[in-house]
Amino acid sequence: MPAPRQVCIAVIGVGGVGRCFLTQLQDLSARLSQSRLNPIYLSLILVSRSSKLLHSPSYKPINLATWEDDLNASTVSVLPPSEIASYLENAPARVVLVDNTSNQDVANAYPLFLKKGISVVTPNKKAFSDSFQLWKDIFDAALNGQGSGGYVFHESSVGAGLPVISTLKELVETGDEVRKIEGVFSGTMSFLFNSFMPVGGGGGSFSAEVKKAKELGYTEPDPRDDLNGLDVARKLTILARLAGLEVESPTSFPVQSLIPKELESCSSGDEFLARLGEFDDDMEKLKKEAADEGKVVRFVGSIDVAKNDVKVGLEKFDVSHPIAALKGSDNIISFYTKRYGDNPLIIQGAGAGGEVTAMGVTGDLVKVIRLLS
Structure with missing residues (x-):
């Protein structure tokens, strides 16, 4: 029987879509961990909103049942994407960054995340509709593009949860x-x-x-x-x-x-x-x-x-x-x-809608988890 595997998850953006996603992540995490043949453990190691951030320097998982209260209690200010990338790069397992924002600065950092082997799933349209050069840079870095870094999927950037x-x-x-x-x-x-x-x-x-x-x-x-x-x-x-x-x-x-x-x-x-x-x-x-x-x-x-x-x-x-x-x-x-x-x-x-958009994001996360196995 294969050894249990861990995948680390980082979430930026906990508004309407982000909140729905984290609820779906809790359900997904429970299902994957209960697999008899190939259990996978999802560890939430970072949650960020526009004003503050929650993470553990030792990569101790955040409780999916209490993330909101824990984030509200956090006194850590938001980190720039480059510092988040450095933190995630040193995680004890493969990392998937889930960007539920429409933030251009985060989108501009996708090539950096991908080159560091961090996979990205997102509904952020700006990453894929901004300059053609950014589009090229993202897929030149991604393993499902021309590069050798992390994977990138963005189903929910068009049509929410529709395929x-x-x-x-x-x-x-x-x-x-x-x-x-x-x-x-x-x-x-x-x-x-x-x-x-x-x-x-x-x-x-x-x-x-x-x-x-x-x-x-x-x-x-x-x-x-x-x-x-x-x-x-x-x-x-x-x-x-x-x-x-x-x-x-x-x-x-x-x-x-x-x-x-x-x-x-x-x-x-x-x-x-x-x-x-x-x-x-x-x-x-x-x-x-x-x-x-x-x-x-x-x-x-x-x-x-x-x-x-x-x-x-x-x-x-x-x-x-x-x-x-x-x-x-x-x-x-x-x-x-x-x-x-x-x-x-x-x-x-x-x-449109938080639940169906988050479903598309969760579906992309499942694709990445399968590829990482």
């Missing part, structure tokens, strides 16, 4: 020709336009639907962070790169912002929402044009691989189109490939 990235990688790696990728990539924008222009008619004014989406927790605290299209552009950048296009950044292709130019300089999200109704006529006109054509308006992203064409913005769809029929905050991603012909491979489901 979008793994499906695209499999299509590419098995030799299929990906011709086009199209879909609704934002749970926020999905909910907003499904409410603004439901199939069959109706829906409130655009400003009223934005306010409702914010009240229900579907938008960022400042809705402009959703309406500027950059979140979708980051996801498109990641998928385009995986499909073989050297997209420089999320601002290097057309991205339609739904923020009226007159409101771009608003001092706060509240001021923006208070004035958004002044511009409802423009969206009502668009809604009427689509309705007159028997169509609906949706906020989508598309990648034409052959033409090297990536874009994000509003488009009209026949009411019979799968994109038109979405419900709630679901995402839908269609892969048009040589093998699938005119009928795309479609992935659809919840594309």
